[in-house]
Amino acid sequence: MKRKVLLLSLGLVVLSGCSSHPPIVPEVARSNEATLGAVTKTEKMLRELPPAKKPLTVSVYKFNDLTGQNKPGETPQYSRAVTQGGLAILKNALLDAGSHTWFRVLERGGLQDLLQERKIIRAMRSEYLGPDGKKLPPLSPLLYSGIILEGGIVAYESNVMTGGAGARYLGIGGSTQYSRDMVTVYLRLVSVNNGEVLLSVNASKTIYSTSTQGGVFYFVAYDELAEGETGFTMNEPPQLAVRQAIEMAVYALIMEGYKQKLWEFSDPVKGRQLYAQYVRKYHGERDSAENSRMAMNTTEEGHYSSDYPVSAVKPAAAEKAAMSDKFLNTKLRRKEDIAGGQLKTAYQSEHARSEATGPSEREPQFKTREQLGRGWYVQVLAVKSINAEEREIIEELIAHNLPVVIQKATVASVSYYRILVGAFASRSLAEKVRYEIALLATKKGNVFGRRVYSIAKI
Structure with missing residues (x-):
């Protein structure tokens, strides 16, 4: 009887000790406060571009998900594999170019909302006078552009590469697995004057997922078993991959337009250096020749x-x-x-x-x-x-x-x-x-x- 009381007391002590410690959860997996969006390497490349000699006014109507793919999984999923907010990401990337010095982006995705709001303002101004008793001035005319940016997310390939490794000895072991997906975007520059496609570029980004597990399954005696396991999984956000692919496409569009002399950098020397680096890194034209x-x-x-x-x-x-x-x-x-x-x-x-x-x-x-x-x-x-x-x-x-x-x-x-x-x-x-x-x-x-x-x- 005394032995049972002693064991019960020890159990309560152990449980109370566990309650005073935080749960065994990695810090990265815990909920954190809201933060600003991560600064990607491609975003940094865009921001560090020298200003354009003359900013370009562009219209962007849509940048849709053209893959038709649903989120991959063992069971049917109705969620899309990639973000449906490609237009918002593209506009943000255009504004990031040269720290808001390359493009004047016109709102065309929400054009109906914009026109409706302007209609309401015109109606109010026609019915009411200003503080000085005079008629309110008309609205400024809408800006228009000579070029349109078109394109979309054209491909999402899941499980392009999969693999893993593991080992176990006397009931103790571990394993790791990984898979790689790929997303591809296309971006083209169209002349409003004659409808000609002036430029077309594409960019791809891989999406990695990894899983690591370890465990023990061991008989310490013929009737006593020790068992434990741990593991974690890291999935690269598809939205972040789409964002980097779009930013890379905008960067490539600027460089290819510079090559065809559609526009120029305000600093010609720096522009030539950046274009040379772009060609060496992404085209590899210098190696073979x-x-x-x-x-x-x-x-x-x-x-x-x-x-x-x-x-x-x-x-x-x-x-x-x-x-x-x-x-x-x-x-x-x-x-x-x-x-x-x-x-x-x-x-x-x-x-x-x-x-x-x-x-x-x-x-x-x-x-x-x-x-x-x-x-x-x-x-x-x-x-x-x-x-x-x-x-x-x-x-x-x-x-x-x-x-x-x-x-x-x-x-x-x-x-x-x-x-x-x-x-x-x-x-x-x-x-x-x-x-x-x-x-x-x-x-x-x-x-x-x-x-x-x-x-x-x-």
């Missing part, structure tokens, strides 16, 4: 050179004469003075120097690819490190008033430096400078004279 054109191969000296044949920089005498005539026609004047066996060449062409990436200085400019200005470059050398011999080459180029830029780059996890001359406004100018560098190199007996000079557009 540039890597084949500027693939680096190790030479016996431990340097790198382009895959261009050496004969490409040694034209015949007739070609040299023809190229010299072209130099005169383009006002690219070359002054030669052979003194002490040194060739001195001075370039005095505004065309060749106006697009240079940096000021005319005695020191070269070290830049990453993102920092390089747009234009044509002549690659003189690519090396793993800049030593005395490379510095001699750089000094020789600078001595002839060439705009030298040193790019830090990485190919196949190998870091190296590219000695470039440029940028130039056209390929023809870059070709002429490349030829002049080749002539200069023939006067040298060091590694400078054995380089192969390629041309690339950045």
Whole structure:
């Protein structure tokens, strides 16, 4: 009897101790206060865009869910798989572009409500006078736009990828599972003047869901069993994925319109840099063309050179004469003075120097690819490190008033430096400078004279 009383007392103590502690629930799963919407990476990209040279007035009538998909589940669901508020998200993304400096968004989704309210105001103003006893002024006319944004959420693919892993030993183990869905949106720009579709872009976003579980099922004795389990599930909100896809589509629309010269950035330099980053990250146009054109191969000296044949920089005498005539026609004047066996060449062409990436200085400019200005470059050398011999080459180029830029780059996890001359406004100018560098190199007996000079557009 005493033993039962003791066990009952101990049980009450344990239960009372449990009641004084919070429930075993992760902090993230508990109810929190209302907050403002999360700032996504794509929203930040939009907000950080430089202002447009001239804001665009656009009308947006609808941006509907065109997937026709219901929410996936083991049982039939009548809820839609994606948000039905695509129009509100699109308008918000347009206003975020450049922090409200790119688009003047006109209300067209609730046009009937707007017209009805204006009708009520006109009726009241016609019946009543103002505080001064005079007739109230009429309403301002509605704004109209020359372009319309159309599109919608066109696809929602569930369980594009599923998988998991688990293990159990002597009744103790755990498992994890994951699945991936995908949502796709399309956005197009339509001219009101003639109905032409000026631009069309699309963007996709994956939606991840993960589940992790662990447990124990173990007989501590033949008649005593220990059992326990825990787990959690994390589901990425589909609404957040739709929002990021729409924001990415707006960003792509701005960049593609800039490419087709439909609009411009107020800061041309920053605009060119952002467009170059956009192309490299989302189009990958530079890899296939540039890597084949500027693939680096190790030479016996431990340097790198382009895959261009050496004969490409040694034209015949007739070609040299023809190229010299072209130099005169383009006002690219070359002054030669052979003194002490040194060739001195001075370039005095505004065309060749106006697009240079940096000021005319005695020191070269070290830049990453993102920092390089747009234009044509002549690659003189690519090396793993800049030593005395490379510095001699750089000094020789600078001595002839060439705009030298040193790019830090990485190919196949190998870091190296590219000695470039440029940028130039056209390929023809870059070709002429490349030829002049080749002539200069023939006067040298060091590694400078054995380089192969390629041309690339950045």
